[in-house]
Amino acid sequence: xxxxxxxxxxxxxxxxxxxxxxxxxxxxxxxxxxxxxxxxxxxxxxxxxxxxxxxxxxxxxxxxxxxxxxxxxxxxxxxxxxxxxxxxxxxxxxxxxxxxxxxxxxxxxxxxxxxxxxxxxxxxxxxxxxxxxxxxxxxxxxxxxxxxxxxxxxxxxxxxxxxxxxxxxxxxxxxxxxxxxxxxxxxxxxxxxxxxxxxxxxxxxxxxxxxxxxxxxxxxxxxxxxxxxxxxxxxxxxxxxxxxxxxxxxxxxxxxxxxxxxxxxxxxxxxxxxxxxxxxxxxx
Numbered sequence: 470x471x472x473x474x475x476x477x478x479x480x481x482x483x484x485x486x487x488x489x490x491x492x493x494x495x496x497x498x499x500x501x502x503x504x505x506x507x508x509x510x511x512x513x514x515x516x517x518x519x520x521x522x523x524x525x526x527x528x529x530x531x532x533x534x535x536x537x538x539x540x541x542x543x544x545x546x547x548x549x550x551x552x553x554x555x556x557x558x559x560x561x562x563x564x565x566x567x568x569x570x571x572x573x574x575x576x577x578x579x580x581x582x583x584x585x586x587x588x589x590x591x592x593x594x595x596x597x598x599x600x601x602x603x604x605x606x607x608x609x610x611x612x613x614x615x616x617x618x619x620x621x622x623x624x625x626x627x628x629x630x631x632x633x634x635x636x637x638x639x640x641x642x643x644x645x646x647x648x649x650x651x652x653x654x655x656x657x658x659x660x661x662x663x664x665x666x667x668x669x670x671x672x673x674x675x676x677x678x679x680x681x682x683x684x685x686x687x688x689x690x691x692x693x694x695x696x697x698x699x700x701x702x703x704x705x706x707x708x709x710x711x712x713x714x715x716x717x718x719x720x721x722x723x724x725x726x727x728x729x730x731x732x733x734x735x736x737x738x739x740x741x742x743x744x745x746x747x748x749x750x751x752x753x
Contacts, residue, residue: 481574482562485581488512489551512544512581540585543593547584550597561604572609576600579615583622591626595746602745617745620673627656629747631666632675636743670739677736 551558562570580600584593599617603609624632630652637646647655653663670676 480562480570482558482570482577485512485551485577486555486559486562489548489555493552493555512548543585543587543590544581546590546593547581547597550594554597554601558601558604561601565604565607565609569607569609572611573600573604575611576603576609576614579618583618587622589626592621592624592629595621595629599746617742620675620742621746623673627652627658628666628670630656631663632670632739632743633747635667635670635676636739636747674736675739675742677739 562573565573577600580596584590584596587593596618599614599621603614630647631649634647634649634652649663653659658666667676671678
């Protein structure tokens, strides 16, 4: 792949973008597999990723070869996704403070490492979208970002599809959004499995059960109506003792309708999570 990039730039992000530029030039000339492999290995070297991995006695060579090829394949996806967003990342990065640039470098290293090791390279586009989002933020937090990526790392593509469906139900992105039956058909799951995934998303904090919040309002309504009923009873007792006193009438619409149901909905954290990794990009 042409000449190697000298690591003379101050920031990792700048060096990675240099690799992407060379990758784009080479891919414009040919679709050869060795270009992708060389570029992937150079990206790994730039980000300090160990491509060899640990050897396992007996099956070491086979496992190592498999892991190496998986990482190369994953990094080729990273290259392609970064190339799509290179101009935006470069422009945003140049406008960042030195402190933020250092934080973004640490985050990019973490993102590339996670992307290289993911078992579902379809998630890489979300990882790169998230990093692109970060480059436009003025106060970048490594700790908060790590939390987001750690959760994404534990999710599957099916989890993401169900999460996106919950978000679109709350805030429709387009009129052609999928339904839960579409998800079940696409991934070959039944309703119990679909529900199990939603429960798992709740444990991650991405969905919340509205039961507790609505139950509190139900209890407030009950207390209010019991107090009103108590006033009516007291006024009736007083009116019986003293006919001149007026009885307090029972308020209209005093019937309490309990609304609390065991129902999952998107959480505030989920909305932020979706905006970070997915929202405003219809390709995702």
